[in-house]
Amino acid sequence: MGKLVQVATNTVSSPTASVTLTGIDSDDVYMVTIVGASPSSGSDEIRIRVTKDVAGTPTPQTTANYDWADKFLRASAAFINDYNTNQTSTRGTGNIDNALNGGNGIFYLYNFNNSSEYSFITIESVTYGFSEGRGYQGGTVYTVAEAHNGVYFFPSTGNIDSGTFTLYKVV
Amino acid sequence: MSALRLINETEVASGVTTVNITDLFSADFDIYQIEFSGIYQSTNVSNGIEGLRLINASGSVITASEYSYANLNMPSGSAFAENRFTTRDFIFFNLYADQLGEGNANASMYIFNPNNSSSYTFLISQANGQTSTDMYAGKTIGVHLVATQIKGIQLYESTALNTFGGGFIRTYGLRVDNG
Numbered sequence: 001m002g003k004l005v006q007v008a009t010n011t012v013s014s015p016t017a018s019v020t021l022t023g024i025d026s027d028d029v030y031m032v033t034i035v036g037a038s039p040s041s042g043s044d045e046i047r048i049r050v051t052k053d054v055a056g057t058p059t060p061q062t063t064a065n066y067d068w069a070d071k072f073l074r075a076s077a078a079f080i081n082d083y084n085t086n087q088t089s090t091r092g093t094g095n096i097d098n099a100l101n102g103g104n105g106i107f108y109l110y111n112f113n114n115s116s117e118y119s120f121i122t123i124e125s126v127t128y129g130f131s132e133g134r135g136y137q138g139g140t141v142y143t144v145a146e147a148h149n150g151v152y153f154f155p156s157t158g159n160i161d162s163g164t165f166t167l168y169k170v171v
Numbered sequence: 172m173s174a175l176r177l178i179n180e181t182e183v184a185s186g187v188t189t190v191n192i193t194d195l196f197s198a199d200f201d202i203y204q205i206e207f208s209g210i211y212q213s214t215n216v217s218n219g220i221e222g223l224r225l226i227n228a229s230g231s232v233i234t235a236s237e238y239s240y241a242n243l244n245m246p247s248g249s250a251f252a253e254n255r256f257t258t259r260d261f262i263f264f265n266l267y268a269d270q271l272g273e274g275n276a277n278a279s280m281y282i283f284n285p286n287n288s289s290s291y292t293f294l295i296s297q298a299n300g301q302t303s304t305d306m307y308a309g310k311t312i313g314v315h316l317v318a319t320q321i322k323g324i325q326l327y328e329s330t331a332l333n334t335f336g337g338g339f340i341r342t343y344g345l346r347v348d349n350g
Contacts, residue, residue, distance in 0.1 A: 003173040009347050033345065035201045035283045036290060073241035073312050076257045102314075104202075104283035104293045126283070126293045126312040132257060133239040135295065135312030164201060166347050168174055 002170045004031065008150075009166040015040050015159035020051060021167040022058045022150030029170040030109040032151055034093065034125070037103030037163030039155040043095040043129040046103055046155055048140070049088075050112070050119050050148040060152035061142065066090040070123055070138020082136065090121070090140040092153060095129030101162050102128040105136075107151075108170075115147040174346040175204065183338040185213050188331060192340060193226055193323040196285040200344030203282045205324070207298075210338030211268050211275040217302035218333045220266040220276060225285070225292060225315055226323035233315070236260045240313035247306040258316070261327050265309020267300035271336055274301030278309075285321035292321045 007023040007030070024030055037046055049060040066087040072080040072094070082091070096103040105125030111117040119142045126135040142148070153165060178200075181192050196203065212218055225233050240262045242254040254263060266276035278298035284290040292315040299308045315321065326340065 004175045004345070006174050006346070006348060009349060011347075011349065033202055036287065071243060071310065073243060073310065075239045075241045075255050075312075075314075077255070079241070079243060079253050100318075101284070101287075101290050102293065104281075104295075106281055106295065124281075124295050124297075126295050126314070128239075128291055128293070128314050128316075133241060133293075133312055133314040135241065137243075137310045137312075164347060 004168040005171055007167040007169050009164065011164045012160050012162050015161050017159055018152055018154040019160060019165045020058055020150060020152045021165055022051060023167060024112045024149050027113050030112065031168045031170055032107040032109065033166045034103055034105045035164050036101045037093065037096065038101045038161045039096055039098050040159040040161045041098060041157060043097050044155040044157055045095055046092040046153050047089040048092040049152040050142045051150040051152050052146060053149050058150050062088050064088050065143045066140060067143060068138065068140035070136040073135040073137060075133040091123055091136050093125040094127045094134035094136055096127045097129045100128050103163060112148040116145055118143050118145060119148050176344045176346055177341065178344050179342040181340045183210055183335050185336050186334045188328040188334055190326040191226060191323065193230055195323045195342055196321055198286055200346060201284055202345040204343045204345060205280040205282060206341045207266065207276065207278040208339050209275045210266065211271045211336045213334045213336035215270045216333055217269050217304055220268060221327045221329045222261045222263040222266065224261050224325040224327050225321045226325060228320040228322050232325045234260055237315055237317050238262045238313060239316055240311060242309055242311040245308040262313040264296040264311040265298035265307060267302050267307040269302040273303040275338065276300035288320040289318050291315055291318055
């Protein structure tokens, strides 16, 4: 089993529009965890963008270059082959009931530091929303060959009210 | 030091149908990784083990229908199956096993926020096991639908004759250090 070295963490204690974790500066695999995340309204998802260093500022990338494919597991309905291409952000967690602090996930990050390759993320998440347990199992890619230094999490609407977001390096 | 800390190693005893691991979860960690490895049956039986139950702060195994899960069961020799339950008295997470030498069950599981009494407890699992007739891979998400403090787990088999033969359950805490 590999060793995990914590790179960055952010525990949300008051509503915030987004959470950014940076510090990817090597060709190692990185892992991100989310636990206890909650949106401020309804049953929003938490979505992901990669960040790039722009004049010293980690900047979420918003071009329509995110592709994803996953199995959407649901406790009360048939599973869904969930996929899309050329989107401006990508899957993170499924819908989260905002009263339950129930957004959780494990994400592995590949090739982020390599400016000649696309950046890949594996997705495993579990939430409770719309009165059922839900989860994504799959992966996503940002199809621009450039170096990325982190990840940016944001809800589909409103703010993030709670949750701990942590970035580890796998060594 | 790695952020992943081994906090418990339990050997599955021979001849039992339940394995309780108590005092497992604490305020030290919010996420736990549990590795189920080499779990086999004591007799010649192709068995899908019922799965997981949780243990509350009083040390009692939660046997009520308070669990919800979605499982994608992927056998190597037949069609995949979707197992979906909004309420059940355990979480099936795709452990398939047989007697020693004919197959055993393995899974890697993450458990989220068990110690937090104001949150549901969540899990993600990926499993792969073998019986004398087939291999079964599986993906599972599960939720314990009560906001209460959880302190441990139970590996649960419902059929009295289907006793375990052995195996290991290792639990790691995933440390977060602030500041």
